[in-house]
Amino acid sequence: MIITKNFILKFALVAIVFTAFSCKRENVADTNNKSERATSEAHPKLILTAQGVKEIREQLGNIPIFDNTLKAVQDEIDAEIASGIETPIPVDYSGGYTHARHKRNFVVLQKAGVLYQILEDEKYAKYVKDMLMQYEEMYKTLPLHPKTRSYARGKLFWQCLNDSNWLVYVSQAYDCIYNYLSEEERNKLETNLFRPFADHISIDSPQFYQRVHNHSTWGNAAVGMIGLVMNDQELIDRALYGIKGVDLDKTAKDDDGGFLNKDGKAGFLANIEEPFSPDGYYNEGPYYQRYAMYPFLIFAEGLHNVRPDVKIFEYKEGVLLKSINALLNLSDADGDFFPLNDGQKGMSYYTSALVTAVDISYHFGDQDAGLLSIAKEQDRVLLDDSGLAVALGIKNGKEMHFEKKSINLSDGPNGTQGGVGILRNENLELVFKYAAQGSSHGHYDKLSYSLYEKGEEVIQDYGLARFVNIEQKGGGNYLKENKTWAKQTIAHNTVTQNETSHFNGKYEIGSQHHSVLNYFSSENEAVQVVSAKETNAYPGTEMLRTMAIIKDEDFEKPYMLDIMKIMSNKANQYDFPYYFFGQVLKTNFDYQTPKVQKALGTKNGYQHLFVEGSAKASNENSKFSWLHNRKFYTLTSITNNKDELFFTRIGANDPEFNLRRDPALLLRRKNTKNTLFVSTIESHGSYSPVTESAFNSNSNIQGLKVILDTVDYTAISITTVKGNTKLFITANTKASKEVIHNLKIDNKNYEWSGSYYFK
Amino acid sequence: MIITKNFILKFALVAIVFTAFSCKRENVADTNNKSERATSEAHPKLILTAQGVKEIREQLGNIPIFDNTLKAVQDEIDAEIASGIETPIPVDYSGGYTHARHKRNFVVLQKAGVLYQILEDEKYAKYVKDMLMQYEEMYKTLPLHPKTRSYARGKLFWQCLNDSNWLVYVSQAYDCIYNYLSEEERNKLETNLFRPFADHISIDSPQFYQRVHNHSTWGNAAVGMIGLVMNDQELIDRALYGIKGVDLDKTAKDDDGGFLNKDGKAGFLANIEEPFSPDGYYNEGPYYQRYAMYPFLIFAEGLHNVRPDVKIFEYKEGVLLKSINALLNLSDADGDFFPLNDGQKGMSYYTSALVTAVDISYHFGDQDAGLLSIAKEQDRVLLDDSGLAVALGIKNGKEMHFEKKSINLSDGPNGTQGGVGILRNENLELVFKYAAQGSSHGHYDKLSYSLYEKGEEVIQDYGLARFVNIEQKGGGNYLKENKTWAKQTIAHNTVTQNETSHFNGKYEIGSQHHSVLNYFSSENEAVQVVSAKETNAYPGTEMLRTMAIIKDEDFEKPYMLDIMKIMSNKANQYDFPYYFFGQVLKTNFDYQTPKVQKALGTKNGYQHLFVEGSAKASNENSKFSWLHNRKFYTLTSITNNKDELFFTRIGANDPEFNLRRDPALLLRRKNTKNTLFVSTIESHGSYSPVTESAFNSNSNIQGLKVILDTVDYTAISITTVKGNTKLFITANTKASKEVIHNLKIDNKNYEWSGSYYFK
Known part of the structure; x- marks a missing residue:
């Protein structure tokens, strides 16, 4: 990271002021919340909803792809429960043991929460609770992660980005067992774990959080989702609009050489506004769009459920749903994303983020039957209302081939900064890039192309x-x-x-x-x-x-x-x-x-x-x-x-x-x-x-x-x-x-x- | 080719003497044949048999894999018939047009012959006849092929090897339409085409024919098969035992540096004797065994049908059938042959020669149910008695998984010249070569190995x-x-x-x-x-x-x-x-x-x-x-x-x-x-x-x-x-x-x- 010393000092001051301010806000929020208790206590409400769970339980055993996904998740989580809970003191970079374990834990927590809701078996709730309590015990005294390479170090992981991943998933788990916990237990978790966790990745790490960047999107979603579950208006606002009163040095750069925050924009809405063109093209390219999609869509789903007044799926003329269509079209015949800019080859729409994208696009969009054929190939669905809708669609034989056609996708917030054109005929696909830089993950390749035949590279982009x-x-x-x-x-x-x-x-x-x-x-x-x-x-x-x-x-x-x-x-x-x-x-x-x-x-x-x-x-x-x-x-x-x-x-x-x-x-x-x-x-x-x-x-x-x-x-x-x-x-x-x-x-x-x- | 001038002169003399002698023999054979006319006129008799055709016709429509193969062949040949007959004057090496066309023609002739027999539609017989007559017209004045690179130039192709391929297939076609032709037509074909053709690849090309080598095996089979159809005892003997009275220079070498004929052995039986170990390992390795298998087996099938007295499938303790099992075991998990010695990667038991091998092994061997699963993957069968047996076996659900196990295959005619050991456990396969040289296609790699996982190379042999x-x-x-x-x-x-x-x-x-x-x-x-x-x-x-x-x-x-x-x-x-x-x-x-x-x-x-x-x-x-x-x-x-x-x-x-x-x-x-x-x-x-x-x-x-x-x-x-x-x-x-x-x-x-x- 290249951040001026000056900036760090400035930020330290802002942070102190802000912390004081935020304590005060919390009380206000508490008071406000009381009038909304009736709604807000009807957990789950974030991704699963009380009504959705009811319908899922009614259909169980009768919706093959959903039933199979549920069974697989159950087998997976039962095995995890049998092998015991491990929350090691963080020491490793990605690929190392503690990194892998904590990464695994958040996935497992989310799934266990869902199982508790759908199967009504308390062993899952207890497992989530026990692990969360171990995290609470560890987190309250946890220093910064010992590895120093990141421009924004996390606590469980070496970078805030991964901490945010954790919270996006764990918010869902917490929502699922919210009513299983006593008020005292909830207070303990919220006070010692979730709130400080959300603060660390946001107000303690503005260089990570206060930007228009895929990293920040994860941060925004994490803060917002736990805010929705906790009914914490301050966190929700911080998620939607950024940290109040924090401005970053507009000339500072991150590890990748990108500006930290050139325009001073921040928050989830700005993160939708900026990187997506009206056609739904994401400025960093499909590989990072795929990565960013999950927090965009899962937080959007949560907002849709808890805060329908935000009309998130209509925001910017429905760009979130359009972006899913753009992303699916930015893949070759095998479903592998074109590796424009910094893209790792082999990433495809079989990745779990795209299960989310396809199911949400189907359910909250216009029930495009082509999406059902992709969902069928993905061979699993979200275990929520949207997954139920997809499972029912497939069960009723509605799916059609998802035909990828030649398509021109404009780049830039207003669609005026070049774009990406894809020409398709028979088995040939030509991807022509005439886009903007693509943020810090962009490559210097104006008017470049790659050529594919039947999903195989003929003329490659290196990635x-x-x-x-x-x-x-x-x-x-x-x-x-x-x-x-x-x-x-x-x-x-x-x-x-x-x-x-x-x-x-x-x-x-x-x-x-x-x-x-x-x-x-x-x-x-x-x-x-x-x-x-x-x-x-x-x-x-x-x-x-x-x-x-x-x-x-x-x-x-x-x-x-x-x-x-x-x-x-x-x-x-x-x-x-x-x-x-x-x-x-x-x-x-x-x-x-x-x-x-x-x-x-x-x-x-x-x-x-x-x-x-x-x-x-x-x-x-x-x-x-x-x-x-x-x-x-x-x-x-x-x-x-x-x-x-x-x-x-x-x-x-x-x-x-x-x-x-x-x-x-x-x-x-x-x-x-x-x-x-x-x-x-x-x-x-x-x-x-x-x-x-x-x-x-x-x-x-x-x-x-x-x-x-x-x-x-x-x-x-x-x-x-x-x-x-x-x-x-x-x-x-x-x-x-x-x-x-x-x-x-x-x-x-x-x-x-x-x-x-x-x- | 390195053949001494002396040898060529010597050979020329021998050839003249031999031609005279052979004319005489023909007359003797003619006389002998008369007593056998009853049997020998019951065409087809070589690969298809009159009785077999009867059974096939009865089962048609009720044997899916056979029916599908027949349908595919019919579509293929109908398209060929529609596009007309082309028998261009030979000019090209392999890969060139005339080479490809004549290669295509012999395949087409064989298939058209079979269709005539099974479907009883005379258009196929006429097509075979017409094309054969064109060949007869061309062949009788055809000089040596103009390309000079081969040690044994053919007439239709640049090397006798390909001419022999032609005759192996065309013998079958001729057998199928034998009774459709008038005696005059048969005489014309036999006198101007088949007999001189057989002579060119044998007595005119002893450096090709009179050896223990996969090339010679093709030559032997070609001469033998046309001999069986024509009921020509001299050709049959020449096929089984080599050209009488011809000895090659034992120190001469071929294009690949191999000795032409170190031991003076020749003929089909010697070609079974020498290269196969008692375990059925073929000394040049699986790639060339696959290539050699077709003439070995198809001529053996013909001998079995026309000359059961030879007991060809029992020869050398049933080594021909054993060799099929050895060959199937010399392949990786995908069925690709290990590229020992000169082997081209990607050749597998899906090649048509292995359809022959698997079907013949099943029918003339002990009806191993594992072979049926390979036949099923091959998705086609021979259109003959053995293919019928396989099709019935599959139809009756008899197939089992063909399990490849660890196996040690000895090398050498008596199994005393080293060998190849294959170790298999779970998805790993280790191929260890401690064999003899492997004839002219051998590599200098004693005690070498290659390692595979699930059919993918981990440690490769270059091939x-x-x-x-x-x-x-x-x-x-x-x-x-x-x-x-x-x-x-x-x-x-x-x-x-x-x-x-x-x-x-x-x-x-x-x-x-x-x-x-x-x-x-x-x-x-x-x-x-x-x-x-x-x-x-x-x-x-x-x-x-x-x-x-x-x-x-x-x-x-x-x-x-x-x-x-x-x-x-x-x-x-x-x-x-x-x-x-x-x-x-x-x-x-x-x-x-x-x-x-x-x-x-x-x-x-x-x-x-x-x-x-x-x-x-x-x-x-x-x-x-x-x-x-x-x-x-x-x-x-x-x-x-x-x-x-x-x-x-x-x-x-x-x-x-x-x-x-x-x-x-x-x-x-x-x-x-x-x-x-x-x-x-x-x-x-x-x-x-x-x-x-x-x-x-x-x-x-x-x-x-x-x-x-x-x-x-x-x-x-x-x-x-x-x-x-x-x-x-x-x-x-x-x-x-x-x-x-x-x-x-x-x-x-x-x-x-x-x-x-x-x-």
Whole structure:
């Protein structure tokens, strides 16, 4: 953390004042609460409701997916109860024993509470109570966690974030056994455990709590949920609006280099307002959205139940429910989220946070039957009203296939800061990123893309350099290679100019800018296009990238067309990588492989790339075919004979083997002002090691040509091996749907309306 | 091919003499045949039989897996018929168009023939006839195939091997439409196509035909099967016993460096005799056995039907059926064959040759219900009597799980030339190779192993350096790296001494030797052990390797124990690689990673290994953990502080990217005469990117120690992190089951009977 000393002193003063003030408020709240006792004592009320529990009990045994989930949870918790309660003194980072144990405990507590409510078996209530009492006994004298790496240390865990996770779950457990406890027991827990716990993660840790950031969302939800259960208006307000009277240093930064609180906004509502675009895109990307979703939705559910007057699901035109739809669409065919920015690969909508999201979206949204098919694949439901609704929907055979279509998601609180476009046709998925920086988890990769086939990566985005919760790798935390490699532009499928990253890799600059949509067109299923412009990544250089997925009768499958138009006020070197996977099969250029492998460069990520081969490109088209996952792929790229090509592999200057040894082909063009990078990627054919037969193993493209390239239009011809030629013309300006274009190329007139021409 | 000029001349003379002789024989055969006409005219008789077809027709519509197979074949052939007949003039290598077309044609012909018989629809007979007539028209003037790379060029294909494939299938088609044709048509086909075709691959190509080799087996079967259909005794004899009067140069070699015909043996029976051990192990390994199986079994089925007097399935104590069982056991949990020697990974028992094997084994063997479960997974059956039997078995619900157990398979015609031991416990499979050279497809890897978990490679055998039938990679043929890398000792998980391969990588030497079993013990399910000795790989050096899979209560899963004892008459350098997969997680030794990557050596495979890291080993135990396929693995190895460790990656001096870029950890011990390499590999825990939780991610072994090491015994202690110690003592001599051992270590007496002690 980079927090000025000044700030810490300032904060200490504020904190003292505030603590005094907050004591006073508590009394006021107490008085207020008395008039609401009738409602507030009807526990459970937070996630489970008294009425919901009644209905669940009536349906039990008759709702298979719910019954199975309940049975699994019961088996799990019975085993935990049998193995006894452990609340060790905290010592470890994530991945270590005490971390894992406390993490496990909060999950177990929440589930045991639910079992008590649904099954009415007091053993579960007693278990929750006993464990909570052990926590109460420990917590009242617990110092800060001994590990010091976090910018906001917790007490049970090394960071407040995990303490907040704990409270979000434990609030639910407490709500479930609220009426089982005596008033004295409740007072004991609230006074010695919950209230100080909520204070530690909020007023004691404003650098964590008082922000617009996924960490803060957890903090807000934790404070708010325990506030709802305790009927503590002050905590509820602190959750919704932030800590009263606390302002952070607006120039301070967190561990990841993000500003702590540039705008001074805080609280749960601000956390909804800021990161979600009107389309429901979350500015850090799907991996962190998935992480953030649980507190957003579970607190929202609690608010909906206890404080319907807040109308939380209607807030910002229903953006919470929209965001679930956006998130589901930000996944590949297997349900794995696209690893935009700092995303760990393999995270998918089978994660428990998405069970919450899908069930809540179904129940509190418009009962989209497509969600039921995902819920069915998830094979479990929330053990609450929404889970009951989903279980009944599935039981009644209402589910339909959840069809992911091409979709354009705007970024920014008002939807005006670029976005992410996803093109889908048959089994191909192209994810094109022209968004804003994505907060502290953003990467420097304007106009980058990744390409998938049937849920498998064809052209990969590297994702993050981290092994989340694997203790052996830097305690499971971000590795230094996340900054030196994963965030750098060269780690992505876009253009790097003069071996420097976009915005010089500086967050302060990057976070002020975003790319701008030129057009997105998915009306014609056979030709889907997204086009966007970036003018700030390299001052003086404009990049306009137009990417299409085209289904043409001369091809077995749809293919990708990529047109990157660069205009600069000076000559530069442009590097254009393709992070393919698999075995090099064939090239139409001669390459040399070095006896000794050296790094391609010295900084900005280049220090991590070994050069495995180098070549002069072919005049006209350079072709490269590879084999991966038993499928053939071919890249065809328009090149000139001054272009260079490099086969590279990640892993140089990686002294702890923190990076994956993945390959790329890199196209380099030197001393050039304005230029075009035009290429296609075809997926074609297949190979079976069982029949040992190769099918359609050669490219279907005879040649690509630039027919025209002006400020207003770029026209590319694609000629197939059958000899048929198609022309793709993209409007670089005036690209809106309504515009009628009239263009003469080689004495032939082309007239069309809309953003592009293809015939 | 390396055939002396002298030989070619000699052969030419022999051929002329023989042709004259063979003409005469034909007449004799004709006369003989007349008495058998009654039987022989009852076509089909070869694979389908008249009686079998009758039964199949009766059951049709009532045998789901058979019906489905038939339907799929019918759809396939109807589409082929619709697209017309193409028999192009041969020009291509494998992977090219004409190769693929003729390959497709023979499959189609065989299937169309079967359809004619089962469905009684003449359109199939006509299609077969028409295509055969086109072949007849082309073949009678067809020169040798224009591609010259093969040691035995075919006419339809670049090598006789593929011509033989053609005839094996087409014989079946001809049998099916035999009675549909007029005698004149049959004469035309037999005179201009089948007879010269059979002669070309046999008497015109003795270097291909007159050998004990999988190529020859195809040749023998081709000649024999057309002989059975044509009722041509001479061809049948030539198939069973080889070309009469032809002897090859016993010192000549083929393309792969194997002797053409060292022993002068030839013919189908010799090809059963030589390569199969009494346990049914095929000397080249499972990949080539799978390839060879089809001609072995399909010709055997034909012989069984037409010439029951040969008692082919009882030949050599029923070795053909035993070999099917051996082959099925030489596969991992997914049914993929272990890639011993030149084996391409991914080949599995789902290949069509194994449909033949499984169905024939079931029908002509003892109706093992386990085979039905494999047939069910194969999801298709042979469209003949054996397929009918399998379909009925499945229909009647007889199938049981085919359980693969630990198994020891002897090598050599008499089972005395070493072998392959497979240890299995829970999901772990260890394949230990102590076999003979494995003919020209053998690798130089005595006492090597590979380790699998649930069908995934943990410690890999590289397999071959070839992309079978992928034209872009050397025409789909063996790549030069097969010799420079894949066959070399350092490419395998065994010891390389002084950076030279076993037997100096020389086939002439390697093929004279084999390792010797010390013991194999699988009676105790918890402790399974295989131990073997190699004394010829490096003259003056003895290697005794004992490998165990041990299930111990202190461990989550079984673990592997590996004891390699080396005794030499001089000081050597020993290299001991571990070809792991995945991400380096943690070591207990400090390693340096070089800025610039160089090859580890200059020859014998070392030139292909880049050094990615190097270290001095720890005293006592060196530990290395990695993450692969969401599972954790740890190697613990007894080392001393003079040992060196290298992280390597395949790919140096690989100018065409023919090799996979796979990693290894290599342990090097220099200037040592006698030594022990002792290590364990644990698979432990798991990681889920969905829950982001790591479970049991650390090794469970605190330490390994050598307690005793004498000529007769080696004793290793294994201490777990719980502090429990187990002792493993292996008998290096007198290892038979019955021996009672009495041993004092540190004043404690150990007495046991059998090959090893573990407690």
